[in-house]
Each structure stands twice: as structure tokens, then as C-alpha cells.
Amino acid sequence: MRYWVSFSLKLVMIFSVHLAVANDxxxxxxxxxxxxxxxxYYVDNNxxxxxxxxxxxxxxxxxxxxxxxxxxxxxxxxxxAELEAGQQDVVMNLSATDERNKIALFTKTPHIYExxxxxxxxxSSVAYTGQLLQLAPYKLGVIYGWTxxxxxxxxxxxxxxxxxxxxxxxxxxxxxRYDIALNNQHFFRKLSDKLGLNSAFKVLTPxxxxxxxxxxxSKKHPQAEALIKQIEQQVQVLIKTDxxxxxxxxxxxxxxxxxxxxxx
Numbered sequence: 267m268r269y270w271v272s273f274s275l276k277l278v279m280i281f282s283v284h285l286a287v288a289n290d291x292x293x294x295x296x297x298x299x300x301x302x303x304x305x306x307y308y309v310d311n312n313x314x315x316x317x318x319x320x321x322x323x324x325x326x327x328x329x330x331x332x333x334x335x336x337x338x339x340x341x342x343x344x345x346x347a348e349l350e351a352g353q354q355d356v357v358m359n360l361s362a363t364d365e366r367n368k369i370a371l372f373t374k375t376p377h378i379y380e381x382x383x384x385x386x387x388x389x390s391s392v393a394y395t396g397q398l399l400q401l402a403p404y405k406l407g408v409i410y411g412w413t414x415x416x417x418x419x420x421x422x423x424x425x426x427x428x429x430x431x432x433x434x435x436x437x438x439x440x441x442x443r444y445d446i447a448l449n450n451q452h453f454f455r456k457l458s459d460k461l462g463l464n465s466a467f468k469v470l471t472p473x474x475x476x477x478x479x480x481x482x483x484s485k486k487h488p489q490a491e492a493l494i495k496q497i498e499q500q501v502q503v504l505i506k507t508d509x510x511x512x513x514x515x516x517x518x519x520x521x522x523x524x525x526x527x528x529x530x
Contacts, residue, residue, distance in 0.1 A: 295332045297323070298345045298354035301431055303453055305517040306359050306380065306479070318517040319359035322377045323481060325509060326500040341431040342411030352486025355493075360482040363413045369485055371494040375501045376478035378514075378524060382414045383451040384470040385439065392445060394470045398424075405444035407435045414448050415475035432457055440466055448474060 299320070302308035307317035315336065327334050337354065339345040348354045350369040362372040384401075386392050394400050398421060405425045409432065413419055427444045429435045436457055439447040447454070451469045458464045481501070483494045504510050511521045 293332045294335050295327060296335050296337065296353070296355045298337050298339060298348055298357055299359070300339045300342045300345050301433075303359070303432075303450070304456055305452070305519075306378070316517075318378050318513055318519065319479065319481075321513045321516075322501075322504065322510070323356070323358035325504060325513075326481075326497055329500050330496055342409065343430065346411050349482065349484045350486075352484050355484055355487050357482040359479055361413055361477040362480055362482075363416070363419065366413075366482070370482040371485060371490055372480040372482050373494065373498045373501050374480075375498060375505070376480060377501050377505060378479045378519070380450055380477050380479055381473035382412075382448050382475045382477065383454070383473045385447045385449060385451065385454050385467050386445065386470060387439060387442075388466055388468050390445065390468070392470065396472050398474075401446065404446050407438050407444040407447040409435060409449070412448075413475075413477070415477075418448075418474060433461075436461065436463065446470075 299307050303317075305317055307315070307320045310316050324334065337348075339348070345354065345357065346366070346369070349357055357370070359378075360366065360370070360372070366372075384392075384394055392404060398417060402423055402425075405427055408414065408426050408428055410428050410430055418424070427438070429438055432449055432454070435447050435449060436454065438444055440463060451473075454467070454469075455464060458467055481494075481497055483490050483497070487493060514521050514524060
């Protein structure tokens with residue numbers, strides 16, 4: 267997988283975390299994140315970067331004595347291209363797929379789960395009970411670089427219409443360019459509410475896919491194997507702590523539900 271892209275403007279924010287080992291040399295990890303995706307990663311009204319995935323990775327970076335150089339991208343497509351090229355070391359919220367496994371190593375232990383849902387206009391008559399074939403007659407708005415589960419991703423009979431980001435997806439659904447948008451329902455509601463369109467849509471059940479969310483390290487990182495092992499060890503330790511429970515609570519998750527594999 268290779269993307270030929272031109273991307274001249276990136277907003278770079280550097281967060282220097284408190285060092286756990288003061289005598290060691292400070293190391294830096296280049297961490298890429300696409301557009302806001304609350305409650306997983308986003309910038310709040312005060313310009314502070316937050317979200318469950320960001321807060322989890324910040325604690326892990328601190329434990330491993332790294333500071334974070336955070337680069338924002340307008341969409342996942344550009345971010346994956348930079349990860350493949352070795353221009354970014356880490357993506358803190360990413361699910362493994364066959365294609366992504368070609369460019370990155372992934373933690374095995376999820377630090378959170380999220381859903382991909384079917385979202386339609388409020389006046390839609392689309393019916394869905396969990397069978398992918400039911401979607402065959404419809405045009406589906408999906409986002410470049412995202413995964414919706416292997417079954418959906420590899421289904422050649424579906425009419426997929428690719429867009430660059432969630433805002434383009436929402437506007438396309440509202441304008442009737444496709445019948446169904448696939449996104450996380452909680453994020454999509456926040457976005458549509460922000461644009462004054464919340465009452466224009468409804469969510470079908472069940473969700474089309476539940477994603478175990480991992481942390482990814484670029485295979486171009488000179489110590490990729492060692493780094494992903496260190497991060498994996500830290501994830502396994504962190505999810506058993508009160509600090510992790512507090513992160514979940516701040517971001518609207520229940521610890522017991524996450525441990526059972528429930529998604530938001």
C-alpha cells in the first residue's frame with residue numbers, strides 16, 4: 267500500500283511529559299493523529315489535547331521516558347502514508363488490518379474498543395438486521411484509510427463511496443450522495459450536533475463492527491520491534507490500574523464494560 271500525496275501544512279504540537287527517570291536522556295516519539303475523534307482523541311475548547319487514547323499513550327510514554335511530538339493530519343489517509351514512510355513513529359489509536367500490518371506493528375492488548383455504525387438520514391427506510399447482503403442495494407459513504415472489519419472491507423459487491431474525512435462524509439449523507447454513512451455513532455452525533463444537523467440522522471442497529479483499538483509503531487522506526495514490546499507491556503500493566511479507570515471515567519466509559527469488551 268502506497269499513497270502519493272502532497273501535504274505541505276501540518277499543525278505540530280509538542281507535549282513534554284514529566285520524566286520518570288530524570289538521569290536518562292530525553293527521547294522523542296513522533297506521534298500522528300488525524301482530525302478530532304472524541305472521545306478517543308480531540309482538542310477541547312481550551313486548546314488542550316484530550317481523549318482516552320491520547321491519555322493512555324501519554325502515560326505509557328511517560329513510563330518509557332519519552333516526550334511526545336504530536337502532529338495533526340486532516341485525515342487518516344495522509345497519516346497512514348506518513349506512517350508508512352517513517353515520518354511518524356506512532357499512531358495511538360489504530361486497529362490492525364492486513365494492509366496496515368504491512369507498514370506497522372501493533373499492540374496485541376486493546377486499550378479501548380469502538381464501534382462502526384450505520385447512519386442514515388432521518389427519513390430513510392433502510393432496514394438492517396446484521397446481514398451485510400442487506401446493504402448491497404445502497405450507496406455507502408466510507409472514509410479512506412478506515413477499517414470497517416475484514417468482511418466489509420473485502421466485500422466487492424458493496425457500493426462504496428470513499429471520502430476524505432468525517433465532515434465530508436456527513437455533508438455527503440445530508441446531501442443524498444449516498445444512502446448510508448459508516449462511522450462511530452457517538453462521534454457522528456457530536457459532529458452533526460456541532461453543525462446543527464443532529465435531528466437529520468438516525469443510527470441503525472446492530473453496529474457493523476466492533477474494533478479493538480491498538481497502538482501502532484511504524485516498521486520504519488529503527489527500534490520498532492523493541493518499542494512495540496515495551497508499549498505492549500505498559501498497556502497490560504496500565505489497564506489494571508486506578509489511573510486507567512480514571513481515564514475511562516473522564517471520557518465517558520465504564521471500566522467494567524471495557525474489560526468485557528464493550529464498545530462506545
